[in-house]
Structures are given as C-alpha cells and as structure tokens.
Amino acid sequence: MWIEQLPRFMRAIYPLATWRMSSHEKVIYLTFDDGPIPEVTPWVLDILDKYNIKATFFCVGENVMRYPDLYQELHRRGHRTGNHTYNHMRGFTTTSKTYMANVEKAAQYIDSDLFRPPHGGLRKFQYWEVRMKYKVILWDVISRDYDKDVPEAKVLRIVKKYTRNGSIIVFHDSLKAERNMRYAMPRAVEYLLQQGYEFRTL
Numbered sequence: 106m107w108i109e110q111l112p113r114f115m116r117a118i119y120p121l122a123t124w125r126m127s128s129h130e131k132v133i134y135l136t137f138d139d140g141p142i143p144e145v146t147p148w149v150l151d152i153l154d155k156y157n158i159k160a161t162f163f164c165v166g167e168n169v170m171r172y173p174d175l176y177q178e179l180h181r182r183g184h185r186t187g188n189h190t191y192n193h194m195r196g197f198t199t200t201s202k203t204y205m206a207n208v209e210k211a212a213q214y215i216d217s218d219l220f221r222p223p224h225g226g227l228r229k230f231q232y233w234e235v236r237m238k239y240k241v242i243l244w245d246v247i248s249r250d251y252d253k254d255v256p257e258a259k260v261l262r263i264v265k266k267y268t269r270n271g272s273i274i275v276f277h278d279s280l281k282a283e284r285n286m287r288y289a290m291p292r293a294v295e296y297l298l299q300q301g302y303e304f305r306t307l
Contacts, residue, residue, distance in 0.1 A: 110246055110267040119232055123307075125245040126271040132303045133272045135160040135294070136244070138189055138221065140278035141168055141175040145286075149278045150182055152291050158304035159183050162278070163221040163242070166191035166211030176214070185306040187219030187242060188212055196227040204231050219307060242307055245272040248293075250285035257288035264293040273307070 116124045126134055135153075140146045141164060153160055162179050164186050169176045179186055191211040196204055204227075208220070220239035225247075227235065235241060246267045249255045264274060274293075276286050297304075 108247065108249065109263045116243070119227070119241065119243065121236065122232075122241040122243050123273070124243045125273060126307075128270045130303075131270055131301055132305050133268060133270075133274060133297060134307050135274050135276070135304055136163060136221075136242070136307070137161075137276050137278045138163045138223075139165055139168075139193065139282075141172055141179060142278065142280065143172060143175060144280060145283050146175055146278045147178075148287070149290070150178065150184075152294070153184070154182065156291075156294050156298065158294065158298075159185070159306045160304070161185045161187060161219070161242075161307045163187040163189040163219070164211075164215050165189050165193050166207075166214045167193075169211075169214040173214075185217070185219070186215055187217045187221055187307075188215045188239065189221055190223055193223045195224055196222055196231050201228060201230045201234065204228075205234055208235060242273065244275045245269070247275045248286075248289060250282040250289060251277050251279070252285075253281070255285065257285045260285045260289040261292050261296075264289065265296055268293075268297060268302075 188211050191207045194207045221242045248260050248264050250260045276290050
C-alpha cells in the first residue's frame with residue numbers, strides 16, 4: 106500500500122496538491138503519464154472511445170514536440186492534457202533553476218494549467234514555484250504498470266483493490282509500461298464501469 110496508495114501523512118508533504126477528488130461522488134479520474142507516443146497512445150485512445158470515457162494525459166513536452174498531431178488528437182477526442190516537464194525530469198536530482206526552465210519549455214507545447222511531477226517528487230522550492238502557475242495533480246492509485254517486476258495481473262488487482270470514490274488513477278502510455286498497461290487498463294475500466302463508477306477528466 107505504501108506505493109499503490111500513499112497514506113495521508115505522506116500526502117501532507119505537498120500541501121494543496123490534489124491527490125484525490127471528492128469522496129462523495131462515485132466518480133474516478135483516469136490519467137496517463139509520459140506520452141504521447143505513436144506506438145501506444147493511439148491504442149489507448151481507441152480503448153477509451155470503445156467505453157466512451159474521457160481521461161487526462163500528462164504529456165512530456167519532448168514527445169508533444171515530436172508528435173504534435175497526436176497531441177492534438179488527444180484534444181480532438183475530448184481528453185484533457187497536463188504538463189509533465191519537457192524531458193521527464195526528476196525534481197530531486199535537478200537544480201530548481203534547471204527544473205523550472207524545463208517545465209516552462211514544456212509549456213511552449215502543452216497548453217494546460219495542470220502539472221504532474223515525474224516520479225511524483227519535487228523539492229520544496231520547486232513545488233511552490235510550480236504552484237504559482239499550475240494545479241499540481243498527484244494520485245490516489247498508482248497502477249505500477251511501469252514496473253516490469255510486477256505481473257500484469259497484479260497491476261489489475263492493484264486498481265481493483267484501491268480504487269474508491271474520487272480516486273485519481275495513474276497508468277502510462279509509454280513503451281516501458283506497454284505490456285502491463287495493455288492488459289490491465291481495459292480490464293480495469295470494464296470492472297470499474299460494472300461497479301457503477303463514472304469517469305471524468307480533471
């Protein structure tokens with residue numbers, strides 16, 4: 106549980122960040138990190154269309170620069186996007202000046218007031234600087250689809266076990282996560298729809 110759904114005291118590290126939406130509605134928020142890429146993202150879009158649901162994509166600026174038509178396709182199909190830095194940069198191992206420049210470089214390609222830090226980590230100064238321009242979105246459930254040591258069936262079990270009203274769920278439209286995500290995401294969507302959840306964008 107320490108990875109899949111962080112406890113409340115750990116969420117307090119980033120006050121005012123959004124980890125979960127309202128617990129009073131049977132609504133969940135599906136998100137995808139690290140795309141868009143032509144090998145994976147179009148398949149994700151087709152699955153979302155199949156179930157008539159919308160999601161939020163936290164995009165890497167470099168990918169958007171390389172595949173601008175694919176980025177526009179996210180919007181054309183009714184999804185929302187957010188900034189995930191230009192180079193998928195780690196906050197803890199980067200100076201704040203370099204990190205903020207990378208965020209702003211991504212903003213040249215990604216028109217959004219939403220931001221999710223890669224790997225979920227920011228230095229304190231970076232966090233407050235980002236907060237001045239963006240709504241920082243973290244997560245309530247991380248599927249761990251990116252972890253090749255986690256079997257695909259376990260990725261599905263994680264989402265089934267920890268999702269609750271207001272959950273923000275993380276998958277990845279990336280090559281690293283492709284195998285696990287292709288297995289778990291559509292099955293998780295089917296299960297959550299059967300449980301009566303509504304999907305919305307952030």
